[in-house]
Amino acid sequence: MIILKIGGNILNKPGALAEALDYFAALKGPAILVHGGGRKASEVIAAMGMEPKMIDGRRITDAATLEIVTMVYGGLINKQVVADLQARGRNAIGLSGADGNAILAEKRPVKTIDYGFAGDVLGADGEMLWRLLDAGLTPVLCPITHDGNGQLLNTNADTIANETAIAIARARPEEQVSLRYCFEFPGVMRDIKDADSWIPELVPNSYAGFKADGTIVGGMIPKLDNAFAAVAAGVEEVVIGDLPALRAGEGTRCMENK
Amino acid sequence: MIILKIGGNILNKPGALAEALDYFAALKGPAILVHGGGRKASEVIAAMGMEPKMIDGRRITDAATLEIVTMVYGGLINKQVVADLQARGRNAIGLSGADGNAILAEKRPVKTIDYGFAGDVLGADGEMLWRLLDAGLTPVLCPITHDGNGQLLNTNADTIANETAIAIARARPEEQVSLRYCFEFPGVMRDIKDADSWIPELVPNSYAGFKADGTIVGGMIPKLDNAFAAVAAGVEEVVIGDLPALRAGEGTRCMENK
Numbered sequence: 001m002i003i004l005k006i007g008g009n010i011l012n013k014p015g016a017l018a019e020a021l022d023y024f025a026a027l028k029g030p031a032i033l034v035h036g037g038g039r040k041a042s043e044v045i046a047a048m049g050m051e052p053k054m055i056d057g058r059r060i061t062d063a064a065t066l067e068i069v070t071m072v073y074g075g076l077i078n079k080q081v082v083a084d085l086q087a088r089g090r091n092a093i094g095l096s097g098a099d100g101n102a103i104l105a106e107k108r109p110v111k112t113i114d115y116g117f118a119g120d121v122l123g124a125d126g127e128m129l130w131r132l133l134d135a136g137l138t139p140v141l142c143p144i145t146h147d148g149n150g151q152l153l154n155t156n157a158d159t160i161a162n163e164t165a166i167a168i169a170r171a172r173p174e175e176q177v178s179l180r181y182c183f184e185f186p187g188v189m190r191d192i193k194d195a196d197s198w199i200p201e202l203v204p205n206s207y208a209g210f211k212a213d214g215t216i217v218g219g220m221i222p223k224l225d226n227a228f229a230a231v232a233a234g235v236e237e238v239v240i241g242d243l244p245a246l247r248a249g250e251g252t253r254c255m256e257n258k
Numbered sequence: 259m260i261i262l263k264i265g266g267n268i269l270n271k272p273g274a275l276a277e278a279l280d281y282f283a284a285l286k287g288p289a290i291l292v293h294g295g296g297r298k299a300s301e302v303i304a305a306m307g308m309e310p311k312m313i314d315g316r317r318i319t320d321a322a323t324l325e326i327v328t329m330v331y332g333g334l335i336n337k338q339v340v341a342d343l344q345a346r347g348r349n350a351i352g353l354s355g356a357d358g359n360a361i362l363a364e365k366r367p368v369k370t371i372d373y374g375f376a377g378d379v380l381g382a383d384g385e386m387l388w389r390l391l392d393a394g395l396t397p398v399l400c401p402i403t404h405d406g407n408g409q410l411l412n413t414n415a416d417t418i419a420n421e422t423a424i425a426i427a428r429a430r431p432e433e434q435v436s437l438r439y440c441f442e443f444p445g446v447m448r449d450i451k452d453a454d455s456w457i458p459e460l461v462p463n464s465y466a467g468f469k470a471d472g473t474i475v476g477g478m479i480p481k482l483d484n485a486f487a488a489v490a491a492g493v494e495e496v497v498i499g500d501l502p503a504l505r506a507g508e509g510t511r512c513m514e515n516k
Contacts, residue, residue: 044329047306067334071302074352075333076325079402079410083356087408093358094332098341099351100395128393135389137358144337150345152337 377411
């Protein structure tokens with residue numbers, strides 16, 4: 001059981017997207033695709049004469065922005081990816097968190113920053129997703145969730161992927177769940193300038209060491225914290241790499257301590 | 259088994275939409291909702307500085323327009339309606355024709371007019387829709403289809419409703435399928451200025467008479483031709499009326515000759 005997350009570095013390049021969908025469509029057995037789309041949303045926001053609002057790289061989702069991300073993630077990107085997978089013989093079904101109540105969230109509480117209609121995930125419905133998979137359908141998840149009271153919420157796609165993997169693993173502990181993040185590097189890098197410096201395997205102990213000695217810093221830390229949270233919650237492995245790495249069975253594999 | 263189609267007269271008025279969703283969510287047993295959204299699409303097209311292109315009330319779907327209707331129908335409207343139904347306790351799942359390969363279409367051949375990326379429906383997958391219904395899910399269909407080769411297509415929502423009803427009836431002939439069109443009048447009118455002049459029941463024979471004597475004219479003819487095509491294909495009844503009429507079990511009921 002494989003859950004693949006693709007982001008803007010893939011979605012904004014038609015050639016890269018086609019390659020990623022070739023890879024995904026050819027995976028054996030049940031699979032789930034999770035996509036982002038922030039760059040395209042920013043383009044549409046600009047085309048409508050608005051300014052994307054970001055603080056520290058996180059989008060502030062006011063009501064007008066929520067309409068646009070719902071259109072772009074749930075409509076434009078999700079439906080085209082589904083149609084592209086159908087053309088590759090994979091019977092895809094596009095879902096937001098509201099569809100089938102797949103992912104329930106709550107509006108992020110306002111502390112120092114008001115993120116607007118941003119959703120913090122409460123949980124994914126692994127049973128429902130397995131029912132779709134059992135029916136021969138391949139869920140394609142966009143990063144829109146809901147609060148159960150009719151409010152849609154903009155949600156981080158990495159979080160969607162992580163929570164989905166955890167719920168899928170919890171619902172069927174006998175299944176081995178592999179969560180794969182497709183990003184712009186061949187793996188977690190010791191030295192960002194050295195393409196060969198990717199780390200083949202991380203376990204909580206080695207990860208703690210790399211954090212302590214300053215090898216792993218910045219934006220990789222929340223990504224890997226999430227990865228190890230998934231591993232601790234029953235996901236067999238989390239693999240992080242670019243498409244060639246994932247295709248070759250490489251990338252950084254995050255697993256439990258041995 | 260009820261299939262309800264709602265259009266722009268409902269979707270563009272929040273109060274009317276809430277009432278229609280109250281009615282739909284409270285229906286007993288399996289149900290499918292089909293929505294349009296042309297008016298909202300025209301608003302978004304205008305907001306992006308483009309001109310809606312229409313010939314004889316039918317949209318010409320160029321590539322940029324297809325992106326917008328995919329965003330508006332598949333994203334904005336579909337996801338909000340799904341979230342609104344979840345809030346009413348109905349486990350809705352939003353679908354385009356690409357999702358689960360629910361509705362396959364072909365690009366409309368160019369005769370005198372090139373409608374661009376407009377889809378003529380080849381057929382709906384009644385078996386797949388029943389599998390979702392059996393899993394406790396309520397499909398919410400938007401008027402976007404696909405050609406199976408990765409091309410999304412803009413498709414008339416009445417046609418989606420009709421073809422879905424036919425496919426649902428064919429897949430389970432033992433089920434009684436009621437297709438309900440929610441539109442702006444209490445039923446098919448003998449006299450558009452007389453609110454009491456709605457026709458309670460039509461069968462092919464009486465319909466032919468009303469067409470011959472000029473009682474039924476204009477845009478009602480393609481609507482009713484479709485309705486009787488659905489009845490001939492195994493749909494038990496097609497009911498046409500406004501929301502109060504449908505709620506009261508009134509409206510014009512189209513059935514087979516007795």
